Amino acid sequence: MACNGTGCQSGCYKDGTGDQDENSSTENKLAADANGVDKHRRHRMTCLKCKAVEATIFTGGDGGGRFCADCFRSNLYGKFKLAVTSNAMISPIDKVLVAFSGGTSSRVALQFVSEMQLKAQKNYDATANRDRSLPVFGVGVAFIDESEIHPVTSAVLDKAVEDIKQIVCSLPPPTKELHVAPISRIYSTKTSDGKQMLQNLMNSVGDATGKDDLLAHLRMLSLQKIAVENGYAKLVIGSCTSRIACHVLAATVKGQGYSLAADIQYADARWEVPVVLPLRDCPLQELNILCSLDSLKIVEIFNEPGAGINGLISSFVKILQEENPSRECTMVRTAGKLTPFPFNRIPEANVDDADLVSQRRQKKFNLKPIESLPPESFCPICNSPMSCYSNPELKPELFRAACCPSCQYQILPDESSSMYQFYSLLPESIIARAKNGNQKWIREKIQDCLLLDEEDEV
Amino acid sequence: MEESHGGDRTRSLLCSICNQRRPALKRPKTLQQICRECFYVVFEEEIHRVIVDNKLFKRGERIAIGASGGKDSTVLAYVMSELNRRHNYGLDLFLLSVDEGITGYRDDSLETVKRNEVQYGLPLKVVSYKDLYGWTMDEIVKMIGLKNNCTFCGVFRRQALDRGAALLKVDKLATGHNADDISETVLLNILRGDIARLSRCTSIITGEDGPIPRCKPFKYTYEKEIKLDYFSTECIYSPNAYRGFAREFIKDLERIRPRAILDIIKSGEDFRIATSTKMPEQGTCQRCGYISSQKWCKACVLLEGLNRGLPKLGIGRTRGVTGERQKDDQQIGVKNLQSKACGSLDF
Numbered sequence: 064m065a066c067n068g069t070g071c072q073s074g075c076y077k078d079g080t081g082d083q084d085e086n087s088s089t090e091n092k093l094a095a096d097a098n099g100v101d102k103h104r105r106h107r108m109t110c111l112k113c114k115a116v117e118a119t120i121f122t123g124g125d126g127g128g129r130f131c132a133d134c135f136r137s138n139l140y141g142k143f144k145l146a147v148t149s150n151a152m153i154s155p156i157d158k159v160l161v162a163f164s165g166g167t168s169s170r171v172a173l174q175f176v177s178e179m180q181l182k183a184q185k186n187y188d189a190t191a192n193r194d195r196s197l198p199v200f201g202v203g204v205a206f207i208d209e210s211e212i213h214p215v216t217s218a219v220l221d222k223a224v225e226d227i228k229q230i231v232c233s234l235p236p237p238t239k240e241l242h243v244a245p246i247s248r249i250y251s252t253k254t255s256d257g258k259q260m261l262q263n264l265m266n267s268v269g270d271a272t273g274k275d276d277l278l279a280h281l282r283m284l285s286l287q288k289i290a291v292e293n294g295y296a297k298l299v300i301g302s303c304t305s306r307i308a309c310h311v312l313a314a315t316v317k318g319q320g321y322s323l324a325a326d327i328q329y330a331d332a333r334w335e336v337p338v339v340l341p342l343r344d345c346p347l348q349e350l351n352i353l354c355s356l357d358s359l360k361i362v363e364i365f366n367e368p369g370a371g372i373n374g375l376i377s378s379f380v381k382i383l384q385e386e387n388p389s390r391e392c393t394m395v396r397t398a399g400k401l402t403p404f405p406f407n408r409i410p411e412a413n414v415d416d417a418d419l420v421s422q423r424r425q426k427k428f429n430l431k432p433i434e435s436l437p438p439e440s441f442c443p444i445c446n447s448p449m450s451c452y453s454n455p456e457l458k459p460e461l462f463r464a465a466c467c468p469s470c471q472y473q474i475l476p477d478e479s480s481s482m483y484q485f486y487s488l489l490p491e492s493i494i495a496r497a498k499n500g501n502q503k504w505i506r507e508k509i510q511d512c513l514l515l516d517e518e519d520e521v
Numbered sequence: 522m523e524e525s526h527g528g529d530r531t532r533s534l535l536c537s538i539c540n541q542r543r544p545a546l547k548r549p550k551t552l553q554q555i556c557r558e559c560f561y562v563v564f565e566e567e568i569h570r571v572i573v574d575n576k577l578f579k580r581g582e583r584i585a586i587g588a589s590g591g592k593d594s595t596v597l598a599y600v601m602s603e604l605n606r607r608h609n610y611g612l613d614l615f616l617l618s619v620d621e622g623i624t625g626y627r628d629d630s631l632e633t634v635k636r637n638e639v640q641y642g643l644p645l646k647v648v649s650y651k652d653l654y655g656w657t658m659d660e661i662v663k664m665i666g667l668k669n670n671c672t673f674c675g676v677f678r679r680q681a682l683d684r685g686a687a688l689l690k691v692d693k694l695a696t697g698h699n700a701d702d703i704s705e706t707v708l709l710n711i712l713r714g715d716i717a718r719l720s721r722c723t724s725i726i727t728g729e730d731g732p733i734p735r736c737k738p739f740k741y742t743y744e745k746e747i748k749l750d751y752f753s754t755e756c757i758y759s760p761n762a763y764r765g766f767a768r769e770f771i772k773d774l775e776r777i778r779p780r781a782i783l784d785i786i787k788s789g790e791d792f793r794i795a796t797s798t799k800m801p802e803q804g805t806c807q808r809c810g811y812i813s814s815q816k817w818c819k820a821c822v823l824l825e826g827l828n829r830g831l832p833k834l835g836i837g838r839t840r841g842v843t844g845e846r847q848k849d850d851q852q853i854g855v856k857n858l859q860s861k862a863c864g865s866l867d868f
């Protein structure tokens with residue numbers, strides 16, 4: 064890592080621009096090559112990784128990276144793969160659901176997961192006749208249709224869905240199931256008019272930032288619902304370094320310093336289906352390069368820039384990144400040093416015989432136990448862990464007290480008279496979380512200490 | 522933008538606190554419309570609560586107030602002397618100023634401090650760079666030019682304040698850092714990856730293990746509210762030092778959501794940072810005896826450079842020369858991010 068704390072900024076920055084200056088003067092380089100004079104200069108132009116081919120891609124990031132197309136691709140895939148293997152994100156018996164918004168990051172996530180699956184399949188085929196072969200993990204794709212909140216014409220929506228189907232079809236084999244669900248599906252089928260309730264709920268939030276954040280929480284609920292209903296074991300989210308850097312600032316600005324560490328780790332098992340972020344170490348800029356390099360199709364729909372504070376933060380981070388190409392990495396690394404929560408790792412699978420082989424094969428060199436006490440409770444709206452004892456008992460009337468201060472401020476209504484109305488519009492999963500989410504967590508924590516009936520017999 | 526939270530643009534008829542007088546201002550921190558009289562009451566009462574709740578001072582202590590002549594420290598001097606009398610803290614208060622030796626800038630602000638001395642009846646001590654180091658900032662700038670001069674000024678000032686406080690034999694030094702300054706520091710420490718400083722930059726008292734602890738009674742006080750009693754002077758050597766990215770970002774945030782400043786401070790206080798995260802070990806400078814993590818303190822390294830005619834010594838990445846790391850709160854190399862790069866207004 065070139066960038067390490069205080070004194071780095073000027074250095075890295077100069078390195079970055081220096082490279083670009085040199086690379087722009089191709090004529091000079093050719094002349095130097097012809098004369099065989101400037102060996103050093105020629106050396107500076109070759110790919111950093113293979114040192115054989117001329118570099119054509121300049122990432123500017125850590126150390127002013129320059130690569131040839133092949134090395135760039137394998138380097139980026141390497142970051143993804145390292146994140147997956149060292150955090151036990153995907154095990155061979157898993158079925159994983161990739162959340163696909165149509166944007167760059169989730170497009171690359173989808174591509175990389177497919178490539179990984181293809182490799183696993185090839186391995187399986189090659190060793191199929193031996194009994195030690197590993198099963199191949201399954202992949203599904205989910206697209207959340209937000210047209211109930213961001214209205215688009217049906218032609219635009221149909222086109223987008225058609226494009227997404229095309230993308231999923233064009234992925235390497237085996238074929239992947241695509242789930243397209245409107246965001247109002249978070250309301251149970253018993254609810255006759257989920258769409259209307261959803262719109263009323265969103266309209267009851269006055270704060271632009273709060274609305275934006277509530278939508279993000281609901282999107283996560285939708286993805287969780289698809290994952291649970293279809294038996295997926297992991298949910299892959301394509302959040303890249305740039306996105307996470309924005310989240311670091313956003314959480315800080317919203318007073319969520321305590322819970323921030325929970326959101327930015329590779330794994331997050333707070334949810335019923337654990338969430339994994341394999342692109343945590345990949346900056347958006349590199350993902351963009353890959354998409355144009357490999358002509359990966361992007362579907363632009365519902366990709367509106369963040370509102371309110373979220374929008375302000377995105378543009379601020381963009382300026383910072385332009386001023387220093389390592390800035391986003393530094394921010395994510397800083398926040399990464401905050402102490403994570405016990406749920407920030409993939410829970411150990413139940414060890415049965417079928418699993419043993421895969422357990423043995425997994426590289427989990429990064430998985431140190433996280434020694435910290437579980438938080439007291441989780442906010443029913445954003446699922447943030449909270450350190451305070453603000454909610455001794457959870458009753459519907461006390462819903463406000465169960466929420467984190469940030470949601471209380473930017474999402475819940477100011478007036479207590481509007482609170483009942485707001486509460487009545489919430490999807491069941493949020494209410495359920497408010498009622499029993501915390502007990503479930505505590506029960507899991509003390510499970511080891513509980514004596515089961517079977518043990519009596521032994 | 523976010524009008525659901527007290528962003529009512531219509532002018533209320535009566536002050537929302539006393540319900541008697543016409544409101545004269547919208548309180549930046551809460552957007553409440555209140556009258557001038559109530560503003561002074563709540564403003565001073567809030568600082569009193571911060572002082573009491575955090576046990577900033579003990580009865581009988583001698584306290585130096587870092588006085589730059591800028592708005593923050595001027596208001597701090599007023600509020601401290603007022604609260605000390607009103608609530609009978611039993612403190613001996615002093616004003617402590619640093620004269621950097623910048624003609625046309627510091628002489629003006631020193632006039633302000635001298636006025637404060639008379640106004641509030643607080644004894645004033647001025648320590649000058651010339652006396653402590655043998656150089657004025659004017660002379661330093663003449664030698665090294667305008668680049669990097671904030672480094673010298675920042676390093677020298679921090680040490681000068683400590684030396685002045687030692688001369689006054691005070692127990693504590695109170696500085697005028699406000700909520701905006703602290704939230705900016707939180708952001709900068711995230712941006713530059715400094716987890717150790719991130720863990721302690723929101724502490725209201727720092728340096729309790731050192732000879733003279735520092736405290737920040739304005740930790741939760743908005744700059745805008747201090748500014749309501751506004752007057753300011755700008756450093757002539759770095760006139761744009763006040764225009765940092767981070768500060769502009771905080772101002773933009775405040776416009777959308779005034780409580781964001783306090784939320785950033787709260788985040789800073791709540792970050793889960795392992796207690797094993799250590800600051801560099803403190804030793805003492807072999808030359809002047811000031812606290813230092815290296816053989817020589819930063820000021821001595823810079824001074825050596827000046828005296829030997831090698832002013833680049835100790836500037837920027839100093840790994841090669843002394844292996845020295847920037848120790849001061851004022852960091853080199855991020856001036857474009859940071860607003861008060863030369864700390865022109867306040868200590």
